[in-house]
Amino acid sequence: MKNRPDYAVSSVDHALRLALLLQQEGPMRSSELASRLKIARSTAHRLLAMLVYRGFAQQNEDRRYDAGPALRPIGLNSTQVAELRAFAMPHLQTLRDTTGETVNLQVLSGLHVRFIASVESTHLLKVGDREGQLFPAWDISGGRVLLAALPPEELVERLTAEPEFDPSQLDSLLKILDMVRRRGFAINDQHKRTERGVTAVARAVRQPNEEVIAAMSLAMPTSRFRRDQLSRLNAEIASTVAAVERDLRGSPRSGLPQRADAE
Template sequence: MPHEEREIEAGSTSIKKALSVLLCFSRKAPEWSMTELSRKLDLPLSTTSRILGSLVEEHFLDRDPETKTFRLGTRLIYLGALAKESLNLRKYALPVMVALRNLFGETVNLYIKQGKYRVCYEQVESLHTLKRSAQLGSRFPLWAGASGRCFLAFSDPDEVEQVIAEATPLTANTITDPAAIRSRLEDVRTKGYAVSVAEREEGVFSAAAPIFDGSGAMVACLAVSGPTFRFSEERFPELAEGLKTAAETLSRSLGKSD
C-alpha cells in the first residue's frame, strides 16, 4: 500500500476511535474516567489518553479537575446548535415558546440536560427592555433554580444525591439543605412545575415545567424568567397553568400520551 494511502487509513482509524469515545456518553452514563473508557472500548491506556487529550483540547470533551472524569464539551453544543434546525424538539418548541412569551411578556428558555448541568438550547427574549437572557449553549448547575430542580425531580436517585452533595450557595436564596431540596423535588413531581426566586441569580424570578417524550423520559425543560419586581404571588397561578399547558403541548408533540 502506498505511503499516502496508509496515512489516510491511519487517519480514518483515529477518527473512528475518537467517535467511539464520544458515543460512550449517554443520559445514563454522562461521565467516564479514562480507565473506564479504555476498558469499555478495549483500547490501550496510552491510546485512550491521547484521544481524550485531543478531544479536551478541541472542547469536544470537558475534564473535571476534581474527579478527573470526562463529560461532553461545549464544542458539541455549538455543533448541535447548527444541526438543531432539523430536530423535532426545536421545530415543535419554537412556536409554543413564542406564544408563551407573548402571553406573559417575559423571556422563555428551553433547556436540555448534560451531565450535572442544564444547557440553554433555545430562547425567545422578553418584550420588555429590562429582561433576563441566557446565551445559547450556556451551562448552569442542576442544584440552583427552577429548571435545574425540574431535571433533578425526574433524574436517577443516585445522580440526585451526587448533585445535592455538591450544592453550594450562589445567592442568599440558594437552597442547599439536602432535606429542603428533596422536599422541593417532590413538589415538582406533584405540581408539575417549579418556581425559583433569586436562587441562582440575584433579582431574577423563574418558573419551569418538564417536557417528556413518547417513552415517558424527561427530555427538556421549559422556563419563563424575568426580574422579580414584575412577578407577584397573585400572578403565580396564571403563570403556572400557562407554563404547564405549554409543556404538555410540547410533550404530546414528542409522542407523550396520558
C-alpha cells in the same frame, strides 16, 4: 490540510483560538493568552469577556481563565437537539407573546443545565437570551424539574460525586425536589447562586413514553413578578408544554433519546 478562508474574520478567529487554547492547555492568564495570539491585552480581555458570557470560558479564583461549561458534552446529540428545538420553538414564541416574558428550553448535561433555546421578553427590562449557557441544575427552576425526574438513589449518588455541589445542601435540595414532584413545577426566586432579581417558573417536557426530556421555563425580573400571578403563569407554561408534547407524539421521527441526563 485546511486553508485559511480568503475573508477570515480576525475577531472570530481569535475568540475560537482562545477557547481551543483553554480547552487543550488548561488555565492561563489573559496576558499569556494575548501573548500567544499576538494581540493586545485589551483585545484579549474583550474576547475573554464574551467567551465567559457564553460559557466557553470561566475565570478561576486565581484570576486565570479556563475552559468553560459550554465546552462540556450534553446528553443529546446535535440532531436530537435540533429536532427538539424545532418542535418547541413555535410554542416558545407563542408563550413569550402571551406573557411578554422570556421563555427558555433546557436539557441536562451531567448535573448542569444547558439552555438550547431562548426567546426574549418584549419588555425593555427583561431577562436576556441564555441560549448555549450552562448552569448548575440544582440552582435553577428548570434544573430542579429535571433533577426531580431522576431516580432518587441515582440522584443522591451523582450529587455527592459532583465537586461543584455543596453536600451540606443535600437534605434541603431533596426536600425541594420532593415538592417539585408533588406540585409539578419549580420556582426559582432570586436564588443566591443565580442572577439576583430574576424569578423563573419551570415545568417538565415529556416524551410520548413519559420520560422527561427537557424543561421549559418562564423568566422575568422579580420586580415584575407577583405571587398572585403564579397560578396563571404556571397554567400558561403547562398549556405550552402540552402543545409541544402533542407535536412530539405526532411526529414519525424517533431520534429523540429516552432520557437527557447523560454525562
